[in-house]
Amino acid sequence: xxxxxxxxxxxxxxxxxxxxxxxxxxxxxxxxxxxxxxxxxxxxxxxxxxxxxxxxxxxxxxxxxxxxxxxxxxxxxxxxxxxxxxxxxxxxxxxxxxxxxxxxxxxxxxxxxxxxxxxxxxxxxxxxxxxxxxxxxxxxxxxxxxxxxxx
Numbered sequence: 001x002x003x004x005x006x007x008x009x010x011x012x013x014x015x016x017x018x019x020x021x022x023x024x025x026x027x028x029x030x031x032x033x034x035x036x037x038x039x040x041x042x043x044x045x046x047x048x049x050x051x052x053x054x055x056x057x058x059x060x061x062x063x064x065x066x067x068x069x070x071x072x073x074x075x076x077x078x079x080x081x082x083x084x085x086x087x088x089x090x091x092x093x094x095x096x097x098x099x100x101x102x103x104x105x106x107x108x109x110x111x112x113x114x115x116x117x118x119x120x121x122x123x124x125x126x127x128x129x130x131x132x133x134x135x136x137x138x139x140x141x142x143x144x145x146x147x148x149x150x151x
Contacts, residue, residue, distance in 0.1 A: 010061055010077065010078070010080075017054030018078065026079075035128075038137065038138070039052070047148060049148070050067040050068065053065070064076065064078075073145060083128055084125050086126075087124050087140050088124075089140075093143060097112060097143060104136070105132065107132075107136065111124055
């Protein structure tokens with residue numbers, strides 16, 4: 001007997017990385033609109049910097065879309081009827097966040113404050129279910145890596 005996936009479940013089919021249709025079907029049309037907007041924002045803000053790479057994290061974690069150059073930038077997690085972004089902030093990046101606390105959203109700062117600090121930084125998993133949350137992620141990513149200047 002097949003059961004429907006639970007909200008937040010990850011894509012775990014190991015046969016191949018998911019394509020755009022599979023992601024849209026899994027996360028739903030509303031989340032996919034924000035997924036596509038974030039991907040377009042990354043490409044527009046950092047043209048030619050990142051080549052997104054699908055990574056399989058095992059049955060529990062499923063597929064994720066990683067943006068990385070020499071260091072990790074962010075990872076997008078397609079979840080059943082939702083999606084999240086993971087952003088890791090090292091020491092210098094945490095200083096930037098602390099310096100701008102009053103300009104970042106209370107929701108983002110609450111996530112930041114609740115995140116445990118590990119040796120390699122704070123790992124923030126940010127659910128993106130609104131335009132405001134999408135803006136939180138783009139602001140955090142801009143702090144992490146300043147945008148390329150327009151030519």
